[in-house]
Amino acid sequence: MPFPKHFVNNIELYLTTVGVIICFAIPVLFGVHNYWQVLAITAVGISILHGVLFWVVRRRQRRLRQELIEAMRPMLSDRIKNLLTVVLMAATERSEMMDAARVEAAITAADEITATLDQLSLESVRRWHRHYQSGPVFTI
Numbered sequence: 044m045p046f047p048k049h050f051v052n053n054i055e056l057y058l059t060t061v062g063v064i065i066c067f068a069i070p071v072l073f074g075v076h077n078y079w080q081v082l083a084i085t086a087v088g089i090s091i092l093h094g095v096l097f098w099v100v101r102r103r104q105r106r107l108r109q110e111l112i113e114a115m116r117p118m119l120s121d122r123i124k125n126l127l128t129v130v131l132m133a134a135t136e137r138s139e140m141m142d143a144a145r146v147e148a149a150i151t152a153a154d155e156i157t158a159t160l161d162q163l164s165l166e167s168v169r170r171w172h173r174h175y176q177s178g179p180v181f182t183i
Contacts, residue, residue, distance in 0.1 A: 054100075055097075058093060058096065059093075062090075065089060066082060066086050069081060069085045070082045105165070108165055109164075112163060112165055112168075120157070120160040123156060124157060130153070131149055131150060131153055
């Protein structure tokens with residue numbers, strides 16, 4: 044049975060709540076005279092567990108993002124190359140009216156777009172975002 048969406052969307056809150064409850068419940072089981080020592084050890088253990096769990100989740104998120112980019116690249120490449128072909132055909136058909144420099148500029152632009160699509164990666168999106176920080180802020 045899949046987890047409810049609300050749980051998945053707020054998993055950090057639920058895990059933190061459970062961790063706090065465990066931190067205060069475990070020392071009660073060991074007696075009052077060692078309460079703070081057991082509480083500290085329990086808190087450290089839960090912190091380590093939280094760190095490992097969040098590392099695993101974040102690693103999975105990175106892998107899924109990379110898979111998404113890998114899946115998007117061929118689709119975007121095909122779509123844009125088709126559109127560029129139409130533009131280049133239109134530019135070369137009117138080459139009698141246009142000078143050769145404009146046709147060459149269109150071909151160069153098409154090659155640059157193709158190269159950009161071929162190099163699309165999570166890191167290239169990050170570099171783009173750092174360079175153009177005027178857009179919406181997002182974390183990758």
